[in-house]
Amino acid sequence: MKKTWWKESVVYQIYPRSFADSNGDGIGDLRGIISKLDYLKDLGVNVVWLSPVYRSPNDDNGYDISDYRDIMPEFGALADWEELLTEMHRRGIKLVMDLVVNHTSDEHPWFIEARKSRDNPYRDYYIWRPARDGREPNNWQSFFSGSAWQYDAPTGEYYLHLFSRKQPDLNWENPRVRAEIYDMMHWWLKKGVDGFRMDVINMISKAPGLPDAPVTSGERYQFGGRYFVNGPRLLEYLDEMKRTVLSHYDVLTVGETPLVSTAHAIDITNEETGHLNMLFQFEHMDLDAEPGAASSRASIRPWRLLDLKQVMTRWQKDLEGHGWNSLYLSNHDQPRAVSRFGNDGRYRVESAKLLATFLHTLQGTPYVYQGEEIGMTNVAFESIEDYRDIETCNMYREYVEERGYDPQAVLATIHAKSRDNARTPVQWDAGAQAGFTSGTPWIKVNPNYRTINVAQALADPDSILHYYRRLIQLRKENPIIVYGRYELILDADEQVYAYTRTLPDDRLLVILNFSADTPVFALPGHIGFSAHDLLIANYPVEPSDDIRLLTLRPYEARVYRLR
Ligand code: GLC
Numbered sequence: 427m428k429k430t431w432w433k434e435s436v437v438y439q440i441y442p443r444s445f446a447d448s449n450g451d452g453i454g455d456l457r458g459i460i461s462k463l464d465y466l467k468d469l470g471v472n473v474v475w476l477s478p479v480y481r482s483p484n485d486d487n488g489y490d491i492s493d494y495r496d497i498m499p500e501f502g503a504l505a506d507w508e509e510l511l512t513e514m515h516r517r518g519i520k521l522v523m524d525l526v527v528n529h530t531s532d533e534h535p536w537f538i539e540a541r542k543s544r545d546n547p548y549r550d551y552y553i554w555r556p557a558r559d560g561r562e563p564n565n566w567q568s569f570f571s572g573s574a575w576q577y578d579a580p581t582g583e584y585y586l587h588l589f590s591r592k593q594p595d596l597n598w599e600n601p602r603v604r605a606e607i608y609d610m611m612h613w614w615l616k617k618g619v620d621g622f623r624m625d626v627i628n629m630i631s632k633a634p635g636l637p638d639a640p641v642t643s644g645e646r647y648q649f650g651g652r653y654f655v656n657g658p659r660l661l662e663y664l665d666e667m668k669r670t671v672l673s674h675y676d677v678l679t680v681g682e683t684p685l686v687s688t689a690h691a692i693d694i695t696n697e698e699t700g701h702l703n704m705l706f707q708f709e710h711m712d713l714d715a716e717p718g719a720a721s722s723r724a725s726i727r728p729w730r731l732l733d734l735k736q737v738m739t740r741w742q743k744d745l746e747g748h749g750w751n752s753l754y755l756s757n758h759d760q761p762r763a764v765s766r767f768g769n770d771g772r773y774r775v776e777s778a779k780l781l782a783t784f785l786h787t788l789q790g791t792p793y794v795y796q797g798e799e800i801g802m803t804n805v806a807f808e809s810i811e812d813y814r815d816i817e818t819c820n821m822y823r824e825y826v827e828e829r830g831y832d833p834q835a836v837l838a839t840i841h842a843k844s845r846d847n848a849r850t851p852v853q854w855d856a857g858a859q860a861g862f863t864s865g866t867p868w869i870k871v872n873p874n875y876r877t878i879n880v881a882q883a884l885a886d887p888d889s890i891l892h893y894y895r896r897l898i899q900l901r902k903e904n905p906i907i908v909y910g911r912y913e914l915i916l917d918a919d920e921q922v923y924a925y926t927r928t929l930p931d932d933r934l935l936v937i938l939n940f941s942a943d944t945p946v947f948a949l950p951g952h953i954g955f956s957a958h959d960l961l962i963a964n965y966p967v968e969p970s971d972d973i974r975l976l977t978l979r980p981y982e983a984r985v986y987r988l989r
């Protein structure tokens with residue numbers, strides 16, 4: 427397997443609006459990020475992925491871009507961004523920018539032009555269709571509720587928006603659109619950015635004719651994914667992007683790709699013939715929703731460890747030697763990992779460390795989402811008024827006002843799944859507003875900031891934060907953590923997730939108790955060794971422990987080197 431810097435990296439994701447506010451307006455900003463770079467340097471991460479900082483009316487917090495070549499004034503100016511890049515590079519940290527090119531804002535100059543007349547030169551930058559029988563051109567549902575089509579009165583046609591109506595989809599069939607995007611990518615790369623995270627990049631190619639989605643529920647609009655996810659021209663576009671842009675730079679590229687199979691992932695991430703370094707797949711994010719639910723956000727069920735093992739093992743094994751995995755347990759669209767996959771009550775610290783161990787010891791590039799390294803948890807605002815996320819607010823309105831669901835039941839789902847769980851401000855200290863801002867934050871801080879915060883974590887040698895730091899360090903010192911072959915053991919155990927990592931001359935054993943119980947771990951006999959060294963653990967461990975037979979403590983995690 428080829429060795430590359432982006433395989434050996436640990437990426438830290440910043441959602442700028444919620445990270446650190448430097449000027450008291452309640453909104454995180456670029457100077458806020460600059461003020462925390464030493465913190466990131468000490469944590470040991472060597473790449474930062476910035477969620478969008480481009481000019482945007484913020485219908486979807488920056489994922490609706492109105493100018494690809496300028497910074498959102500609330501976040502600062504281009505000069506602040508240049509300084510951020512310089513200060514990051516000075517500390518050996520690379521910068522990956524978000525690339526949102528499935529859609530723009532409806533306030534982007536291209537769209538402002540496009541909607542003026544049917545023969546405007548920019549009309550064909552977007553996807554326009556006439557009404558069908560006086561209604562939308564097809565039955566597709568938007569990810570953010572309602573129809574994926576918006577009627578535009580001035581020209582009497584509908585435009586497609588898979589997300590909000592302020593996020594019209596770009597028409598990738600138009601070579602001028604593609605050329606504009608490639609130019610823009612060159613522009614940022616020439617400024618020195620070190621890569622891109624590509625927003626819903628596997629939705630850029632829509633099936634010809636935009637056929638109706640199959641009707642699977644009694645709802646008015648239906649999920650049309652089969653006609654726009656992994657569409658017919660996707661690989662052609664990615665190929666062109668690679669040839670025209672990416673192949674000219676040594677960069678990290680990661681595609682956000684819902685509903686992707688390992689076969690697609692191998693096509694896209696293959697080192698010789700692929701297009702991107704790695705993808706964000708979603709299978710493990712769907713384990714706590716009913717299978718086939720119209721929206722995994724509106725559905726909750728307990729997840730099962732056997733399913734997690736099965737999904738992760740398939741991704742590990744299928745991509746081994748053929749592609750490359752990205753590893754993540756949370757991001758700005760997902761609930762907090764410790765609340766979802768661990769235990770955010772009594773065993774918050776232990777289970778957050780267990781999840782960290784899991785994240786860092788699989789094969790792939792780990793992504794740490796801001797606040798995860800101190801074990802930030804989900805939030806449960808009592809009123810929908812306190813939520814800010816467009817997806818959450820639209821979903822509430824649709825379920826409560828249109829479908830007549832019980833508001834308390836809908837709120838319970840929101841508490842478990844809302845994207846705002848990840849978007850409450852980073853908890854820096856126990857002071858007012860968690861040290862995030864001297865003003866009023868754009869979204870309320872999680873009330874648990876008095877006990878869960880960075881200042882506390884820095885002061886406590888046993889904190890989750892220091893544990894992340896040690897894991898990141900271990901990864902730098904042990905190539906086996908990056909490159910070793912993954913082998914699941916005890917595949918039928920419902921509480922313990924254990925695996926080995928192997929290189930020709932080295933082997934690791936990872937033992938993870940994903941439960942609040944005290945199960946017995948019995949090492950399968952075929953795993954021979956004569957001695958073992960503990961690399962890391964989340965409880966005090968006796969060197970004399972017999973690792974062939976261990977009674978594990980709640981959420982206990984241990985990593986051994988076998989000799
Ligand atoms: C991606 C982003 C999400 C955004 C959506 C539309 O899924 O991660 O935050 O709302 O795309 O751009």
Ligand code: CA
Nearest residue numbers: 447449453455
């Ligand atoms: Ca600010």
